[in-house]
Amino acid sequence: MATSTSVATTAAANTAAVTTKKIRFDKELFKRSVLYNVKTLYRRTLEEATPQQIFQAVAYAIKDQIVECWMETQKAYEKEDPKMVYYMSMEFLMGRALGNNLINMQGYDDVKDALDELGLDLNLVEDQEPDAALGNGGLGRLAACFLDSLATLGYPAYGCGIRYRYGMFKQEIRDGFQVEVPDNWLVDGNPFELRRPEYAKTVKFGGYVTVRHENGRNFFSQEGYQSVKAIPFDLPIVGYGNGIVNTLRIWDAEAVECFQLDSFDKGEYQKAVEQQNLARNIVEVLYPNDNHYAGKELRLKQQYFFISASVQEAVAKYMRKHDDIRKFHEKVTFQLNDTHPTVAIPELMRILMDEYYLTWEEAWEVTTKTCAYTNHTIMAEALEKWPIELFSRLLPRIYQIVEEINRRFINDIYAKYSNVPGVNVQEKIRKMAIIYDGQVKMAHMAIVAGYSVNGVARLHTEILKKQELKDFYEMFPERFNNKTNGITQRRFLLHGNLLLAKWVTDHVGSEWITDLPQIARLKVYATDEKAQQEFMNIKYQNKVRLAKYILEHNGIEVDPRSIFDVQVKRLHEYKRQLLNILHVMYLYNELKENPDMDFFPRTFIFGAKAAAGYRNAKLTIKLITSVADVINNDPSINGKIKVVFIENYNVSNAEIIFAAADVSEQISTASKEASGTGNMKFMLNGALTLGTMDGANVEIVEEVGEENAFIFGLSSDEVINYENHGGYNPMEIFNNDQDIRKVLMQLINGTYSHTELFRPLYNSLLNTQSTDKADTYFILKDFKSYAEAQKKVEQAYKNEAGWAKSAILNVACSGKFTSDRTIQQYVDEIWHLDKVVLKKN
């Protein structure tokens, strides 16, 4: 793919054309390479090889091609020495690599043909690859989309993360309940990864700190600690059609010393076993919590483990080329994906002071110019607060540094506010301190020690500034900025929806692949009858594909002519899957009472994983599957409603689901969903949004027009206003609305299960038993408005031309929501990187 190249960096956002490099695909060579790989890896012929072995052979053949460009790119970075961004994240929800790499190498069709000639189906080969599910949901998938955009735009970037032995659990539905099954994604080996033992680092935990005073300053040293060796594995991130290949570096843990087999000293042996166990535990499994903080010691170990290794490597790499560590921030920036990687701040301070002997002031100058923080939530229960006892025991030197950051920050608050009339400075300190009430508040540290704080959608950033982080915004207004999320159209349209991608290209050319706003040229086709029919036909074929998937996986038959109404996302009370299923129960009641009513057939599709310990979330899954069982098996409604719960929602089946959706359910309680990114994937695939004015829905509606979406419910201001006045009284609604009362009673009267199973859900909405607040997510409050919006969906769908028009306009107006735009804004407004262009000689 690459020939010999020269390099040039260009100013950010400038006009220099990126030389398009297409893989020079040699079909015969590729076919020989696949056959050769099957032979050398497995001692088999193609006919004897298992499907998994064939996948491995194909993947290795592709990797060989990627490696050329990977080396070229890294050589170019080495030579040009551009500023780099390190995207630090506990999660990278990459999904499968093979198809994505082929798409970005512009080799998908060629490889498909070559495999055809070998009698192989590329789709089936792709299906053999396990998802790299190293993430929970939105935050992790965002990191993956960002890496795709960084490579495609030609920006020098590293992703830094953890090589979990077990990623996000596989979800099985047994007897209607979620069962978590371990995801042993590495069993067959990962053909795309490269182990790099030459870059291993040592990470220290526990022990105590000694101080030595010499030449008028203190020297700190951690003693009596336990060490873990961090070994990096590199994964290639292929840019689209530009020959650039960036790196995602994920760290594995190993014991520092291996067993001394000749050592029968009991203490030594014990120590070796302990170190082995410590190392194994750290990277064993991804915590499956989404938007919920769990103060687990192992989680903090994971955080420090990959951050210490990544920061050490960033510093070492910088020092290989430069001699003045005081200018580190000119060549390096760290983007912290939520607070999870925030120990990067004291870790960088530690290295600068304890290993490079900078003064506090010098180290602070560098650190605060290096670190930037992205906030992904306003939900109080998701904020990380570590108990001092745990934090200081595990990271004694790091804790000292955090204490000093806190001490100095409190002095700053005091200096700024102690003489301001009307300001209670003690109150400010109580609210803003990094260490308070026995806890270390990671978000406060990330704001105080960074140069940028960003929210992930306009509304979210405004709420941060006006409510959650108001005091910090007042103190550091220049640090706050918005970066509305985006998604990569290359995975979620070009790869996930081949039919629509081709249709778009046939109508407006292929520029949209790297310049999504060009897709707006489709607007003229929104009212074109032929285009409408073609569009609806493609949607139908994608619905047939999903119906087939559902039949295979769920054994449920669904009608592709019905409205596909889809809610796929993590299960959380604030996302209100409960509102959706209660409405289904209501519709079913209507239909039972009035079998001849005018009703357009509807398939309600859900997909969601619940955190393993989240009772109400898991019960909601059981409610959905129970309602599905009753409704799907009731012949009296003639199949007018079907309810499907898709097992194990993940990146791979998401591509099939988005392509087939008519209606995109984005129904979070206003103010709670920071952005959402699924909403964008649906829009790009021509689904209409049924949603609240929350997160990025606000901006989606702004782009496509309210007439092409279905908006309902309380506004974020109304929600926040209720919250500030002690909530609202759902009992009033229950008492006055017959329909709602009937549905709620069905939760506890045995309609869908024995009477007590769903009692906790009933209680969460009404709470007749305790003094806890009821319906904290305003489900009953928004119910009527939601039901009305759903009625409008049905009316709109009956007008096929009108629906097609709106759907095409959704595709056409999705340009803003590419992660290419988001990344360009990070580059221009936060990171200030230069593009690297590979030029053919």
Ligand code: 26Q
């Ligand atoms: C924290 C501490 C201990 C264990 C787990 C966690 C943890 C893990 C994952 C906390 C939060 C998360 C994930 C949060 C997340 O995915 N947030 C979503 O981020 C998206 C990208 O910005 C937004 O679009 C979504 O609105 C937001 O919910």
